[in-house]
Amino acid sequence: xxxxxxxxxxxxxxxxxxxxxxxxxxxxxxxxxxxxxxxxxxxxxxxxxxxxxxxxxxxxxxxxxxxxxxxxxxxxxxxxxxxxxxxxxxxxxxxxxxxxxxxxxxxxxxxxxxxxxxxxxxxxxxxxxxxxxxxxxxxxxxxxxxxxxxxxxxxxxxxxxxxxxxxxxxxxxxxxxxxxxxxxxxxxxxxxxxxxxxxxxxxxxxxxxxxxxxxxxxxxxxxxxxxxxxxxxxxxxxxxxxxxxxxxxxxxxxxxxxxxxxxxxxxxxxxxxxxxxxxxxxxxxxxxxxxxxxxxxxxxxxxxxxxxxxxxxxxxxxxxxxxxxxxxxxxxxxxxxxxxxxxxxxxxxxxxxxxxxxxxxxxxxxxxxxxxxxxxxxxxxxxxxxxxxxxxxxxxxxxxxxxxxxxxxxxxxxxxxxxxxxxxxxxxxxxxxxxxxxxxxxxxxxxxxxxxxxxxxxxxxxxxxxxxxxxxxxxxxxxxxxxxxxxxxxxxxxxxxxxxxxxxxxxxxxxxxxxxxxxxxxxxxxxxxxxxxxxxxxxxxxxxxxxx
RNA sequence: GCCCUGGUAGCUCAACUGGAUAGAGCAAGUGGGUUCUAACCACUAGGUUGGGGGUUCGAGUCCCUCCCGGGGUACCA
Numbered sequence: 001x002x003x004x005x006x007x008x009x010x011x012x013x014x015x016x017x018x019x020x021x022x023x024x025x026x027x028x029x030x031x032x033x034x035x036x037x038x039x040x041x042x043x044x045x046x047x048x049x050x051x052x053x054x055x056x057x058x059x060x061x062x063x064x065x066x067x068x069x070x071x072x073x074x075x076x077x078x079x080x081x082x083x084x085x086x087x088x089x090x091x092x093x094x095x096x097x098x099x100x101x102x103x104x105x106x107x108x109x110x111x112x113x114x115x116x117x118x119x120x121x122x123x124x125x126x127x128x129x130x131x132x133x134x135x136x137x138x139x140x141x142x143x144x145x146x147x148x149x150x151x152x153x154x155x156x157x158x159x160x161x162x163x164x165x166x167x168x169x170x171x172x173x174x175x176x177x178x179x180x181x182x183x184x185x186x187x188x189x190x191x192x193x194x195x196x197x198x199x200x201x202x203x204x205x206x207x208x209x210x211x212x213x214x215x216x217x218x219x220x221x222x223x224x225x226x227x228x229x230x231x232x233x234x235x236x237x238x239x240x241x242x243x244x245x246x247x248x249x250x251x252x253x254x255x256x257x258x259x260x261x262x263x264x265x266x267x268x269x270x271x272x273x274x275x276x277x278x279x280x281x282x283x284x285x286x287x288x289x290x291x292x293x294x295x296x297x298x299x300x301x302x303x304x305x306x307x308x309x310x311x312x313x314x315x316x317x318x319x320x321x322x323x324x325x326x327x328x329x330x331x332x333x334x335x336x337x338x339x340x341x342x343x344x345x346x347x348x349x350x351x352x353x354x355x356x357x358x359x360x361x362x363x364x365x366x367x368x369x370x371x372x373x374x375x376x377x378x379x380x381x382x383x384x385x386x387x388x389x390x391x392x393x394x395x396x397x398x399x400x401x402x403x404x405x406x407x408x409x410x411x412x413x414x415x416x417x418x419x420x421x422x423x424x425x426x427x428x429x430x431x432x433x434x435x436x437x438x439x440x441x442x443x444x445x446x447x448x449x450x451x452x453x454x455x456x457x458x459x460x461x462x463x464x465x466x467x468x469x470x471x472x473x474x475x476x477x478x479x480x481x482x483x484x485x486x487x488x489x490x491x492x493x494x495x496x497x498x499x500x501x502x503x504x505x506x507x508x509x510x511x512x513x514x515x516x517x518x519x520x521x522x523x524x525x526x527x528x529x530x531x532x533x534x535x536x537x538x539x540x541x542x543x544x545x546x547x548x
Numbered sequence: 549g550c551c552c553u554g555g556u557a558g559c560u561c562a563a564c565u566g567g568a569u570a571g572a573g574c575a576a577g578u579g580g581g582u583u584c585u586a587a588c589c590a591c592u593a594g595g596u597u598g599g600g601g602g603u604u605c606g607a608g609u610c611c612c613u614c615c616c617g618g619g620g621u622a623c624c625a
Contacts, residue, residue: 025564037567040605050605073568074605112625153624210624254625279623288551293622303625333552333620357553360619364559392587400587411573412561415553417618419560423574428587430573431561438587446584483564495562498572502589509580509589526584548587 001089001479004034004079007063012038015056016046026476032070032078033086033472039075050075081475083468084459089475090528097485100139105314106132106324108248109240112149113232114158116186117239118375119420120328120361123409126541127358128326129245130410130490133539135324138485143318144248147310148236150229151255156210157192158185160202162224163209170220173227181231182379214258214300239378244402244541252313254306261309262301264345265294272344280305284337292337307338308345315351322352329357329415356488359417376422381405388426399543400434406542407433411494431498433542436533439501440544443530446513448546450523457524466507467518470525473503477532481539490540497536504529 001024008022020038027035039054046053054071061069061077065085070078081089109125111117129144136142149155165188166172176184195202209221216222233251241247265273265280273280278297282304284290294304301309314323327335335355342353363376385404389396408425412418428434463471477496484492513522534544 023564025567027568031568035568040567043605076568110625149625276622281622284622290551290620291622296623298623300623302623304622306625327625328619329553330619331625334625336552337622359553362618416561417554421560421574424560427574430587432573432587434587435573438585442585442588449584480564491562492564495572502572505588506590508584512584514584547585 001034004063004065007061008036008038008057008077011057011060012042015060016042016053018042018045027076027078029469029472031072031076032068032080033475034079034081035076036079037076039071039077043075083461083463083471086468086471086475087459089478090471090532092478094137094478094481094485097138097482099135099485102140102321103143103318104132104135104140104322104324105143105145105318105320106135107147107326108132108144108245109236110147110327111236112154113229113236114150114155114185115189115232116182116375117236117378119378119381120375122239122243122378122381122405123361123418124326124328124358125240125245126243126406126409127414127490128324128356129243130406130539130541131324131326131356131414131488132246133541134485134488134490137481137539140322143250143320144246145250145252145314146248147252147257148233148254150253151210151213151258153206153210154189155213155225156206156208157196158189158228159192159209159213159221159225160195160206161188161191162228163221166224168220170223170227173224182235182377185228185232185235186377211300214255239382242382242398242402243378244406244543246541250317252310254303257306257309257313258301259309260312261305261307262295262299264308264312265301265305268345272341282337282341284340287337287340289333289337289340292334294341304334304338304341307335308342311342311346311351311353315346315349320351322354324354324356326356326358328360330360331355332357356414358414359412361418361420364419364421376420381422381425384422385426389428392428397545397548399545400428400437400548403433403437403537403542404428405433406540407436407494410490410540411498413491414489434548436497436501436537436542437545437548439504440530440533440537441546441548442508443504443526443533444546446526447523447530449514450519457521461521463521464511464518466511467521467525470503470507470529473500474525474528474532477536481536484539493536493539497533497540500529500533500536504533 005022005024012018012020022036022038024034024036039050039057042053043050051071054075054077058069058071058077065081066079067082068080072078106128108128111121132142132144196206212218212221269280273282279293280295281291281293284292292304294302296302339353382401385401386396404426480492480496513519513526537544
């Protein structure tokens with residue numbers, strides 16, 4: 001592709017004495033393998049009609065990879081490649097990206113303990129983990145970390161209900177069976193949140209219990225807190241692992257970042273922060289954002305301070321070139337402020353912090369709100385998926401469940417809001433994870449039955465339309481993956497893999513492989529196909545089982 | 549009010565960053581079973597890309613202006 005791009009550039013230069021970067025796009029299959037619009041771009045400068053220019057260019061094009069050319073429509077130049085070129089392109093590995101050699105830290109999950117993990121957290125974890133895989137595939141050294149809010153208001157709400165529930169007897173906690181802990185914690189938080197809203201005396205008590213999460217100076221409080229916190233992390237780890245996320249190198253807690261963050265803010269009062277009503281405030285409005293308190297009037301660190309502390313912890317532990325934080329888009333403006341403040345405070349270190357905002361999730365029937373308890377928990381998603389698979393008499397496997405859920409989230413643009421439909425997310429038909437996994441299995445099955453070893457194929461062989469179409473699609477993988485990595489957009493790979501699998505399934509319906517006189521060639525295509533599909537699925541963290 | 553976002557088929561989403569006849573899945577309807585896994589395939593139907601202006605060879609995409617959602621707007625994260 002690059003060769004052809006260069007060739008076109010050189011021809012344009014020679015004919016019209018114009019410097020330009022010819023763009024090669026992939027047109028509909030009927031038009032050819034690549035298309036360029038250089039003739040239309042040149043028309044204004046040269047003063048000829050686009051089609052005439054295109055004709056002139058076409059007559060000068062000559063390259064061993066080009067099998068045919070054609071001028072079409074308003075002046076597109078369509079190019080068809082030789083089979084050798086397609087094969088070569090299909091066999092290419094990933095080319096280097098800008099990420100090569102960089103060190104990148106990325107938060108791949110950050111649900112808070114003392115609350116249940118709902119699909120919003122799940123989406124965030126899946127998106128962030130997949131982005132981390134893309135960054136790694138692009139050549140960076142990646143450190144995955146997590147960050148959790150183990151102090152503050154939400155802890156107070158949960159503790160309020162839990163302390164009432166145990167009523168001074170900590171043994172009551174130990175009688176709760178392991179599998180019920182999640183719903184227990186979830187209920188406790190919901191009750192606390194309710195009380196906070198409706199009952200003024202409860203509100204005051206909760207504020208005080210929240211305060212205690214910072215100091216832990218009450219023995220019973222501390223014991224309960226530690227037990228419930230460890231339960232939460234067991235749950236989080238289990239669910240995140242089940243979603244298919246790669247393990248994190250390090251877990252950070254807000255309680256660790258707090259003190260450090262407050263210190264940073266204090267050290268920069270006057271030049272970066274200002275004091276206002278007793279609080280330490282970042283005057284974001286000066287930078288087109290909004291003013292935000294980083295340290296409260298009571299001297300307690302707020303989330304802004306903690307994020308600054310966290311940045312310094314990451315710097316200390318990994319000295320990354322880049323730090324990526326994936327959050328819901330509600331926090332977009334907030335992070336603009338924190339990042340701006342960090343630039344001003346840490347003028348000497350070179351880490352670039354990037355916030356990638358994800359869209360938010362709404363439920364099909366209405367909004368999702370953790371206050372009203374109107375949420376779908378990740379655990380429930382797994383349970384429903386299992387039921388659905390049993391109902392359709394399918395093999396239930398963690399691999400299929402994981403594939404369905406991950407793909408359902410990843411097929412959308414990261415930034416776009418998602419209307420979450422539980423029935424669609426557990427679907428195994430159409431544009432879904434299981435469709436891709438199944439399309440992989442059908443190919444593997446053929447390869448298993450075939451004689452082992454690489455096929456010896458004459459690349460100059462004439463291809464049928466179906467064979468060529470599949471090969472053409474395969475030849476686009478490498479550039480598609482690079483684009484997905486450059487944009488940190490998993491959905492680009494999803495779309496491609498789905499089209500690839502569709503292409504293969506069509507091929508599969510009409511073309512016998514084993515025992516056919518074209519067996520060697522077709523086997524080599526099937527082999528390339530299944531390897532490509534598997535590679536792509538792995539970039540998404542979706543397993544490619546051999547059988548299902 | 550101000551700052552971000554978004555509005556594409558009945559529903560959920562794409563559209564290679566300004567290109568050719570706006571594409572998929574689901575839902576609806578019709579076909580396909582002795583053959584390598586039918587979690588599949590083929591076909592039909594479905595659109596004034598929220599409305600209106602503008603920019604140019606060319607607009608879902610860029611600009612202006614209305615209409616309607618969502619989010620943010622210092623001591624929750």
